[in-house]
Amino acid sequence: MIELRDFRDEDVHDLFRWRREPEVDRWMYELPPEQFAAHQQWFDAHRADPKRRGWMIVLNGKPCGFLHLYGISKSQRRAQWGWFIGEADARGRGAGRAAQALGLDQAFSEFDLHKVWSEVPAGHETALKAQEAAGFRREGYLRRHAFKNGEFRDVVLLAILSEEWAARREKVRANLISSGLIAG
């Protein structure tokens, strides 16, 4: 069963470990923090920033990943989406999709957003498929937009509007409930 919960002080350690994991780092724009102190600073700044909101993704009571909204704009009623499943054995089992459904509910209720958008590296089929399954649509394609480890990477822009999630929500949730991934 997947749940989202607010950050606790000790989550900084899981987040540090996960962010440095090659399969997570592979899809991030920036290099991972080398020093724990820099990561602690990021965590503290994240929690203090009213334009950011993060949750731990919890699988059967144990944290397995991270989901956040950032660049939350109350005037524009939009925010950007970021997420990862940090525990390797929790990937590919529906945890991401379940967390996504819970996160979209939070985004559209807690912040009264109209739009949630995300940047996904081109070729990241797992993320693209998972986000499109919830109703995210492709809005753009940024050529050679990210630069890391000496290579440029193209980026796909995805977004979902509040009414699109409202239209898709019941079906997505019913599927996750029948798989035992979220509570009914």
Ligand SMILES: CC(C)(COP(=O)(O)OP(=O)(O)OC[C@H]1O[C@@H](n2cnc3c(N)ncnc32)[C@H](O)[C@@H]1OP(=O)(O)O)[C@@H](O)C(=O)NCCC(=O)NCCS
């Ligand atoms: C991208 C990411 C968040 C997706 O989360 P995930 O939990 O691995 O993805 P899911 O398990 O929800 O979906 C992946 C597959 O599992 C399948 N799956 C397995 N069991 C499932 C179930 N019970 N219910 C629904 N889907 C299930 C899905 O159908 C999907 O398969 P498909 O793509 O062939 O259709 C995760 O893989 C990840 O964190 N990767 C590394 C970091 C990263 O890429 N972050 C995002 C950067 S944009």
